[in-house]
Amino acid sequence: METVQRRAPDEGVKSAAEEYSEEEEEEEKETTKSIKMLAKIGGKQKAKILMYEGSLNAKVLMDWISSLDKYFDYEEVDDRKKVKFAVTRLKGHATIWWDELQTSRMRKRKSKIGQWDKMVSKMKAKFMPKDYLLNLFKQLQNLRKKGMSVKEYT
Numbered sequence: 001m002e003t004v005q006r007r008a009p010d011e012g013v014k015s016a017a018e019e020y021s022e023e024e025e026e027e028e029k030e031t032t033k034s035i036k037m038l039a040k041i042g043g044k045q046k047a048k049i050l051m052y053e054g055s056l057n058a059k060v061l062m063d064w065i066s067s068l069d070k071y072f073d074y075e076e077v078d079d080r081k082k083v084k085f086a087v088t089r090l091k092g093h094a095t096i097w098w099d100e101l102q103t104s105r106m107r108k109r110k111s112k113i114g115q116w117d118k119m120v121s122k123m124k125a126k127f128m129p130k131d132y133l134l135n136l137f138k139q140l141q142n143l144r145k146k147g148m149s150v151k152e153y154t
Contacts, residue, residue: 054093058128064089065120072116082116097126 049071052064068089072082090098101122102112113119 049089051089051091052094053091056127061127083114083119
């Protein structure tokens with residue numbers, strides 16, 4: 001005598017539509033993962049530009065300006081947007097000075113500074129020690145006296 005196992009209808013059995021829907025959902029998840037990975041690989045890396053607080057250390061100022069120049073070049077930033085972006089990277093004393101400079105220019109009926117080169121020039125005049133270039137020249141002379149080049153020194 002043969003025994004026949006009986007099961008309740010639809011218990012543990014998926015319809016073709018349910019199976020297709022789950023496969024479709026899994027495929028969609030995989031596609032989304034792939035797109036995210038490709039976006040990470042193909043996307044531009046965002047540079048982290050430090051804030052400038054108005055330090056009177058010439059190296060800090062020059063490093064900040066240099067990092068912005070590199071960022072602007074890499075991102076191909078339009079000239080009209082360079083100053084606007086740079087201002088977002090000012091903090092503390094530098095922000096106060098910049099705001100006062102722009103306000104003062106407006107009171108004198110001058111236009112606000114909108115060119116990166118002019119901003120850099122104003123910042124160097126304000127935050128770079130007056131004897132900075134003289135000190136660099138003296139350091140270079142001392143290196144030459146010792147028979148060293150700048151590359152050997154750095």
